[in-house]
Amino acid sequence: MTDPIFHVIADGPRPVAPFSHAVEQGGWILLTGQMPTDPAAPDAPLPEGIAAQTRRVMDNLEVVLKSLGLDLSHVLQCRCYLTAFDRHFAEFNAAYQSYFPADRRPARTTIGVTALAVGALVEIDCVAKRPDKAG
Amino acid sequence: MTDPIFHVIADGPRPVAPFSHAVEQGGWILLTGQMPTDPAAPDAPLPEGIAAQTRRVMDNLEVVLKSLGLDLSHVLQCRCYLTAFDRHFAEFNAAYQSYFPADRRPARTTIGVTALAVGALVEIDCVAKRPDKAG
Amino acid sequence: MTDPIFHVIADGPRPVAPFSHAVEQGGWILLTGQMPTDPAAPDAPLPEGIAAQTRRVMDNLEVVLKSLGLDLSHVLQCRCYLTAFDRHFAEFNAAYQSYFPADRRPARTTIGVTALAVGALVEIDCVAKRPDKAG
Numbered sequence: 001m002t003d004p005i006f007h008v009i010a011d012g013p014r015p016v017a018p019f020s021h022a023v024e025q026g027g028w029i030l031l032t033g034q035m036p037t038d039p040a041a042p043d044a045p046l047p048e049g050i051a052a053q054t055r056r057v058m059d060n061l062e063v064v065l066k067s068l069g070l071d072l073s074h075v076l077q078c079r080c081y082l083t084a085f086d087r088h089f090a091e092f093n094a095a096y097q098s099y100f101p102a103d104r105r106p107a108r109t110t111i112g113v114t115a116l117a118v119g120a121l122v123e124i125d126c127v128a129k130r131p132d133k134a135g
Numbered sequence: 136m137t138d139p140i141f142h143v144i145a146d147g148p149r150p151v152a153p154f155s156h157a158v159e160q161g162g163w164i165l166l167t168g169q170m171p172t173d174p175a176a177p178d179a180p181l182p183e184g185i186a187a188q189t190r191r192v193m194d195n196l197e198v199v200l201k202s203l204g205l206d207l208s209h210v211l212q213c214r215c216y217l218t219a220f221d222r223h224f225a226e227f228n229a230a231y232q233s234y235f236p237a238d239r240r241p242a243r244t245t246i247g248v249t250a251l252a253v254g255a256l257v258e259i260d261c262v263a264k265r266p267d268k269a270g
Numbered sequence: 271m272t273d274p275i276f277h278v279i280a281d282g283p284r285p286v287a288p289f290s291h292a293v294e295q296g297g298w299i300l301l302t303g304q305m306p307t308d309p310a311a312p313d314a315p316l317p318e319g320i321a322a323q324t325r326r327v328m329d330n331l332e333v334v335l336k337s338l339g340l341d342l343s344h345v346l347q348c349r350c351y352l353t354a355f356d357r358h359f360a361e362f363n364a365a366y367q368s369y370f371p372a373d374r375r376p377a378r379t380t381i382g383v384t385a386l387a388v389g390a391l392v393e394i395d396c397v398a399k400r401p402d403k404a405g
Contacts, residue, residue: 004346004399006374017359018367019378023346025399030347033379076139076158077165081381085250089152097153104141108154109168109260111216112250115355115382125379129139129160211274211293212300220385224287232288239276243289244303244395246351247385264274264295 009067013060014042016117021064027132029068033081033125034060035118046120050088053121054095061126072099074128077107081123085112092122144202148195149177151252156199162267164203168216168260169195170253181255185223188256189230196261207234209263212242216258220247227257279337283330284312286387291334297402299338303351303395304330305388316390320358323391324365331396342369344398347377351393355382362392 006020013034015021022031036046036053039060047056058072065071080096082088089110100106106126116123141155148169150156157166171181171188174195182191193207200206215231217223224245235241241261251258276290283304285291292301306316306323309330317326328342335341350366352358359380370376376396386393 003401004344004374006376008373008375017363017378017380018370018372018375020375021377023377025346026402030377030397032377033381074139076160079379081379083249089252093152100153102153103143104139105143105153105155106141107156107158107165107167107260108152109214109216109258110152110252111168111248111258113381114249114353114384117359117380123379123381125377127165131138132161209274211295218384224387228287235288237288238278239274240278240288240290241276242291242293242300242302242395243287244349244351244393245287245387246303246383246393249384262300266273267296 007068009064011039012063012067013037013039022068024068027130029070029128029130031061031064031126031128033123034064035120035123037118039063046118050091050121051095054092057122057124058096058099061124065128070128070130073104074130075106075126076129077127079125080108080110081113081116082110083113083116083121088121142203144199146174147198147202148172148174157203159203162265164205164263164265166196166199166261166263168258169199170255170258172253174198181253185226185256186230189227192257192259193231193234196259200263205263205265208239209265210241210261211264212262214260215243215245216248216251217245218248218251218256223256277338279334281309282333282337283307283309292338294338297400299340299398299400301331301334301396301398303393304334305390305393307388309333316388320361320391321365324362327392327394328366328369331394335398340398340400343374344400345376345396346399347397349395350378350380351383351386352380353383353386353391358391
């Protein structure tokens with residue numbers, strides 16, 4: 001448990017920059033912000049609209065978590081970035097909230113940004129924690 | 136200590152989106168970004184000006200922390216978001232710094248954003264740590 | 271290990287706002303976002319261009335880490351903020367990635383922001399972890 005683990009997932013979402021998909025130490029996992037790209041077709045056009053892009057981002061976070069033996073129930077916090085905040089906030093929330101039970105919602109911060117990689121409308125990063133036994 | 140605790144505070148600041156007020160695990164607390172809304176009158180207009188909104192945000196963070204038996208002295212880091220960075224940065228800092236002793240200032244990052252929920256001028260989220268005995 | 275340590279580094283990069291350079295608890299270190307200022311000449315003009323500013327920011331993070339007996343190999347996550355995302359992203363990545371071995375890249379999120387302190391083009395904050403023995 002002394003050293004950080006730099007998780008790079010062979011069949012994960014294609015990195016858009018020099019980063020690991022997630023880094024883990026002492027059971028804490030810091031996940032790189034995910035984009036709405038398709039791991040199976042990273043050069044394909046992005047899904048259309050904020051709802052579809054939000055679902056793809058969440059699905060990509062799940063891909064990363066799953067490769068670590070985890071899932072969204074281990075996520076404690078999300079930071080969400082929207083390039084058209086006022087236009088997309090409501091629809092983003094509707095898509096986002098379907099991924100979490102109402103009594104286990106991560107802490108969250110959502111802000112409007114000027115731009116994201118690959119021209120995405122939304123990016124989300126998160127903090128997860130491995131259950132203590134496995135930590 | 137194995138499971139995360141999803142803190143939702145009955146009389147806390149009204150959530151503007153699907154999130155818990157704070158999520159805790161192993162004594163670490165990740166607080167959702169707070170808005171300058173009034174917990175007692177969430178539909179009232181926001182306070183006018185960056186100084187008043189900053190104070191309200193800090194007060195709301197204190198409400199959340201207090202409900203967990205904590206206070207601002209347990210905050211290790213703040214991330215601050217301003218919708219009019221150049222215009223408000225100095226006044227924001229003046230209001231913000233009154234909440235922390237000069238020798239116990241949290242790590243901090245402050246950035247300019249395009250928009251925040253409820254049309255706020257400022258949002259702040261933070262990381263706190265419960266003293267180890269109580270962790 | 272019970273209390274947070276608020277690190278303020280006497281000869282470190284000059285704080286542009288009321289914050290500590292880093293705050294530490296239980297071996298986790300939360301670093302304040304660093305600016306591209308010169309610790310030895312904080313009033314000098316910023317370096318020109320995104321590559322030079324990125325290198326200065328990374329160098330400043332190293333100054334802070336070094337004063338804690340750490341270095342970039344202890345960094346688990348970076349959050350990066352660019353004021354001209356589309357124009358600078360590629361060049362930023364090139365400068366950034368020279369600081370990390372390809373198999374030990376921190377998790378990362380990079381977003382476009384409207385403004386940063388001191389008119390900087392780039393700011394980076396990070397999370398580091400002290401090796402367990404020393405934690």
